[in-house]
Amino acid sequence: xxxxGLTDHLARMVTVIEVYLRKHDxxxxxxxxxxxxxxxxxxxxxxxxxxxxxxxxLTRARGVAxxxxxxxxxxxxxxxxxxxxxxxxxxxxxxxxxxxxERAEPEDSLELTRDIVSDTRGVYALRVKGTSMIDALINxxxxxxxxxxxxxxNGDMVAAxxxxxxxxxxxxxxxxxxxxxxxxxxxxxxxIYRDADDVEVxxxxxxxxxxx
Amino acid sequence: xxxxGLTDHLARMVTVIEVYLRKHDxxxxxxxxxxxxxxxxxxxxxxxxxxxxxxxxLTRARGVAxxxxxxxxxxxxxxxxxxxxxxxxxxxxxxxxxxxxERAEPEDSLELTRDIVSDTRGVYALRVKGTSMIDALINxxxxxxxxxxxxxxNGDMVAAxxxxxxxxxxxxxxxxxxxxxxxxxxxxxxxIYRDADDVEVxxxxxxxxxxx
DNA sequence: AGTATACCAGAACGTTTGTTCCGTGTCAAG
DNA sequence: CTTGACACGGAACAAACGTTCTGGTATACT
Numbered sequence: 035x036x037x038x039g040l041t042d043h044l045a046r047m048v049t050v051i052e053v054y055l056r057k058h059d060x061x062x063x064x065x066x067x068x069x070x071x072x073x074x075x076x077x078x079x080x081x082x083x084x085x086x087x088x089x090x091x092l093t094r095a096r097g098v099a100x101x102x103x104x105x106x107x108x109x110x111x112x113x114x115x116x117x118x119x120x121x122x123x124x125x126x127x128x129x130x131x132x133x134x135x136e137r138a139e140p141e142d143s144l145e146l147t148r149d150i151v152s153d154t155r156g157v158y159a160l161r162v163k164g165t166s167m168i169d170a171l172i173n174x175x176x177x178x179x180x181x182x183x184x185x186x187x188n189g190d191m192v193a194a195x196x197x198x199x200x201x202x203x204x205x206x207x208x209x210x211x212x213x214x215x216x217x218x219x220x221x222x223x224x225x226i227y228r229d230a231d232d233v234e235v236x237x238x239x240x241x242x243x244x245x246x
Numbered sequence: 247x248x249x250x251g252l253t254d255h256l257a258r259m260v261t262v263i264e265v266y267l268r269k270h271d272x273x274x275x276x277x278x279x280x281x282x283x284x285x286x287x288x289x290x291x292x293x294x295x296x297x298x299x300x301x302x303x304l305t306r307a308r309g310v311a312x313x314x315x316x317x318x319x320x321x322x323x324x325x326x327x328x329x330x331x332x333x334x335x336x337x338x339x340x341x342x343x344x345x346x347x348e349r350a351e352p353e354d355s356l357e358l359t360r361d362i363v364s365d366t367r368g369v370y371a372l373r374v375k376g377t378s379m380i381d382a383l384i385n386x387x388x389x390x391x392x393x394x395x396x397x398x399x400n401g402d403m404v405a406a407x408x409x410x411x412x413x414x415x416x417x418x419x420x421x422x423x424x425x426x427x428x429x430x431x432x433x434x435x436x437x438i439y440r441d442a443d444d445v446e447v448x449x450x451x452x453x454x455x456x457x458x
Numbered sequence: 459a460g461t462a463t464a465c466c467a468g469a470a471c472g473t474t475t476g477t478t479c480c481g482t483g484t485c486a487a488g
Numbered sequence: 489c490t491t492g493a494c495a496c497g498g499a500a501c502a503a504a505c506g507t508t509c510t511g512g513t514a515t516a517c518t
């Protein structure tokens with residue numbers, strides 16, 4: 035087994051489809067997959083596609099030629115150049131921000147390419163409110179891209195949930211013994227010290243986007 | 247005539263294909279286009295597709311079902327969620343940066359979505375070298391997205407070509423009478439004053455991207 | 459051994475689909 | 489009026505294509 039719940043055979047088929055799509059910009063036919071896979075029967079391909087469809091690796095429009103749409107790559111990552119990530123609201127506004135939920139449909143979303151984020155797992159976006167990170171070159175209105183994380187290293191820029199205050203802020207993260215220092219990057223603002231138990235890292239900032 | 251060298255009829259056909267692609271993720275068949283266009287003959291569609299192919303609005307793989315690939319929208323803008331823009335090198339490095347040339351293949355390129363840049367005309371990217379714009383929240387290594395422009399308004403952030411020095415820099419642009427002030431956003435740096443004839447605006451900054 | 463299950467081959471079937479052929483009407487130039 | 493370019497319709501054709509049917513082989517379980 036190569037990937038998560040995908041046999042080598044099926045993983046190879048997904049890869050075959052993937053490279054075909056990148057080369058031709060349109061989906062392969064069942065016959066074309068058969069030759070590329072060195073299989074002898076179209077029926078075999080047909081049923082494998084059925085499995086992949088059941089596993090939500092692709093979609094097939096029944097009866098339509100080349101009607102398959104690849105959803106995920108063999109590694110489980112979403113296929114395609116564009117990645118849709120949820121834009122979950124604003125941060126540093128004092129309002130609690132919900133942890134991104136796969137099930138709930140986000141109010142807004144952002145489409146990015148792999149040139150911006152290569153690994154899309156647990157990635158979400160927030161719009162920055164306020165200037166508390168101005169010295170880290172993050173301004174009011176900027177969009178920060180984060181990856182969900184439970185912990186952080188010293189100096190990481192994180193979205194931190196402060197339990198006692200029921201709010202989330204964008205700060206630089208430092209551990210001072212049993213206490214946590216949340217350092218704003220703005221000379222006019224003071225760092226926040228909290229008990230380690232009181233602070234929960236929600237995600238790390240991995241990119242910043244600003245429209246001027 | 248709606249667009250550039252495209253009759254209303256053909257423009258409508260491009261739009262039909264466009265909305266179909268957005269809805270289905272795979273190309274429409276000739277018959278489906280016929281129905282959507284309320285035409286009576288597939289042959290008619292077939293020939294219109296031939297015209298669109300000649301005008302490089304789309305590509306057809308001959309003989310393959312649903313083998314058409316839409317290249318441009320009815321308005322002439324490139325179709326698709328992802329836009330490939332040239333990454334033309336570094337700016338503020340003292341080295342002259344060539345004006346983006348449609349013919350020359352750029353060494354590197356960047357894929358973006360319309361969420362980052364909506365209008366792709368004359369858009370290119372540069373990697374920032376140096377910290378001359380640090381106070382405008384642009385750091386060394388950041389990527390700036392620019393749109394080609396011949397002129398700029400006061401306060402615009404521009405890539406400016408200084409003829410007498412044969413180099414390009416990223417600065418804020420101000421006109422002081424017959425002279426032009428190129429203002430770095432870094433307190434330790436002095437503005438550059440040049441004759442208006444000596445300065446040529448290459449493009450305006452429309453977005454900034456930073457990976458952390 | 460027998461049996462169930464999954465995997466596979468080969469052929470056939472019926473649609474879907476791109477493509478072509480022939481004919482018609484229109485409109486403007488010669 | 490004639491000619492030719494052009495837009496369009498209807499039908500037919502041949503290839504492409506998804507799908508199904510029948511049967512064969514291996515592995516595992518009882």
